Amino acid sequence: MASEARVRLRPAHEAIGVLPAMKAVFLRDLKTAFRQHQDLLNPLLFFVMVVSLFPLGVSPEVSFLQQAGSGILWVAALLSVLLSLDHLFRHDFDDGTLEQLVLQPQPLFLLVLAKTLAHWVLTGLPLVLLAPLLGVMVHLDGNSIAVLCLTLLIGTPVLSLIGAIGAALTLGLRSAGVLLSLLIIPLYIPVLIFGTGTVAAAADGASVGGYMALLGAFLVLALTLAPFAAAAALRISLSNS
Amino acid sequence: MWQFFHKLGSPKWFFGIANRLMPWLLWGGAVLLLAGLVWGLAFAPKDYLQGNSYRIIFIHVPSAFLAQSVYIMMAVAAVVTLVWRMKLADVFVKAAAPVGAVLTFLALFTGAVWGKPTWGTWWIWDARLTSMLILLFLYFGVIALGAAISDEKSSARAVAVLVLVGVVNIPIIKYSVEWWNTLHQPATFKLTEKPSMPIEMWLPLLLSVLGLYLIFGWFACLRMQTEILTRERRTRWVKELVQAEGN
Numbered sequence: 056m057a058s059e060a061r062v063r064l065r066p067a068h069e070a071i072g073v074l075p076a077m078k079a080v081f082l083r084d085l086k087t088a089f090r091q092h093q094d095l096l097n098p099l100l101f102f103v104m105v106v107s108l109f110p111l112g113v114s115p116e117v118s119f120l121q122q123a124g125s126g127i128l129w130v131a132a133l134l135s136v137l138l139s140l141d142h143l144f145r146h147d148f149d150d151g152t153l154e155q156l157v158l159q160p161q162p163l164f165l166l167v168l169a170k171t172l173a174h175w176v177l178t179g180l181p182l183v184l185l186a187p188l189l190g191v192m193v194h195l196d197g198n199s200i201a202v203l204c205l206t207l208l209i210g211t212p213v214l215s216l217i218g219a220i221g222a223a224l225t226l227g228l229r230s231a232g233v234l235l236s237l238l239i240i241p242l243y244i245p246v247l248i249f250g251t252g253t254v255a256a257a258a259d260g261a262s263v264g265g266y267m268a269l270l271g272a273f274l275v276l277a278l279t280l281a282p283f284a285a286a287a288a289l290r291i292s293l294s295n296s
Numbered sequence: 297m298w299q300f301f302h303k304l305g306s307p308k309w310f311f312g313i314a315n316r317l318m319p320w321l322l323w324g325g326a327v328l329l330l331a332g333l334v335w336g337l338a339f340a341p342k343d344y345l346q347g348n349s350y351r352i353i354f355i356h357v358p359s360a361f362l363a364q365s366v367y368i369m370m371a372v373a374a375v376v377t378l379v380w381r382m383k384l385a386d387v388f389v390k391a392a393a394p395v396g397a398v399l400t401f402l403a404l405f406t407g408a409v410w411g412k413p414t415w416g417t418w419w420i421w422d423a424r425l426t427s428m429l430i431l432l433f434l435y436f437g438v439i440a441l442g443a444a445i446s447d448e449k450s451s452a453r454a455v456a457v458l459v460l461v462g463v464v465n466i467p468i469i470k471y472s473v474e475w476w477n478t479l480h481q482p483a484t485f486k487l488t489e490k491p492s493m494p495i496e497m498w499l500p501l502l503l504s505v506l507g508l509y510l511i512f513g514w515f516a517c518l519r520m521q522t523e524i525l526t527r528e529r530r531t532r533w534v535k536e537l538v539q540a541e542g543n
Contacts, residue, residue: 224441228444230444240433245430284457295450
């Protein structure tokens with residue numbers, strides 16, 4: 056791993072502003088992730104494979120897939136975000152970068168927010184881009200696919216933000232993966248309900264404005280509160296090790 | 297006031313207080329719960345629509361009520377853990393979480409048994425039932441995280457963060473019957489309104505809710521005492537206490 060990709064550390068009196076620091080953390084995460092591109096690909100492959108399990112395992116009937124398709128895509132997206140969460144802090148925790156981040160003069164929750172956004176760009180956004188293709192494969196109509204992509208676009212950042220809390224809480228623990236799922240899935244359920252509810256409403260020809268507004272409210276709530284909780288959890292996990 | 301608050305931080309002091317408090321909680325709770333249950337199950341009038349099957353309400357409502365209250369109490373204790381780093385608050389969270397999980401399960405189970413004759417189905421994915429199921433999952437998460445972190449201090453604070461994050465679910469449970477048009481009926485108890493059921497049904501229900509609260513208090517004290525003894529097993533007062541018990 057090249058050293059110039061790390062956040063450059065400066066003494067406090069030369070500290071850079073908050074926004075440049077967030078930008079630096081964000082870009083660094085993108086850079087290090089693209090150097091290990093297989094890790095980027097894995098959640099996407101998982102997404103495709105899980106979706107393809109349902110027609111094979113349950114029923115390839117067009118009528119079933121049309122009805123269940125949006126739910127299948129949402130659950131698969133949720134699971135692949137869940138799987139990718141372990142990477143969010145793990146590498147930085149192992150090589151000590153995380154401790155340096157905590158020591159920065161900038162507020163930790165903003166740096167965590169930058170890291171979470173980078174995580175979303177690397178996993179959530181590709182899932183949204185891949186969704187139309189899979190939507191066609193499960194026989195969703197054009198309108199449903201458009202609404203589905205929109206809900207995923209609003210919903211996946213919420214998944215990343217909530218997941219950051221769980222990833223930070225389980226950092227450095229044995230069998231962190233299973234524990235992480237256990238902690239986070241209950242908190243994901245409301246997002247899932249409203250995400251798939253929106254697509255179902257669109258398929259029935261009902262108005263989706265209310266559902267979209269609620270999903271947007273989830274996003275705003277998660278954006279404002281989750282970074283604080285994740286930052287607090289990070290400090291706890293680091294003091295533990 | 298502040299002296300009282302500081303004393304609360306001392307496990308030894310709490311141990312003594314709990315000893316004095318527990319008989320009252322136990323006997324008070326047992327009397328109220330028994331009175332409520334016997335009155336409700338045997339003497340309260342039959343429901344004109346549901347017949348006798350409605351009587352499970354005297355177990356269902358108290359456990360559902362407690363299941364949510366326990367989580368709120370845990371959330372308050374979590375704030376105390378994070379802000380004042382008080383050990384006892386964490387002892388309470390660890391002691392209450394499994395009890396809360398059992399109460400949530402009991403509420404779901406009795407609800408299912410009640411649902412079969414009235415709705416014709418054991419389970420339905422309605423908002424109130426689903427959000428109670430999420431509450432059960434949250435309790436499981438809290439217990440699992442507490443067990444996974446061996447260091448006492450970080451375990452306390454990590455669990456506190458998780459409990460506080462999960463608090464978002466409580467208003468969803470509370471208002472699920474009002475926000476969505478669900479099969480589950482609206483709240484039985486409202487402070488501001490006259491109860492919608494006759495007083496002969498409502499009063500035994502109130503008695504059993506209060507009784508279960510006291511029983512929970514007793515059980516929480518008992519579990520906290522056990523937890524304190526385990527944590528403080530190396531201190532002198534625990535050794536002396538155990539020796540005195542042994543003689």
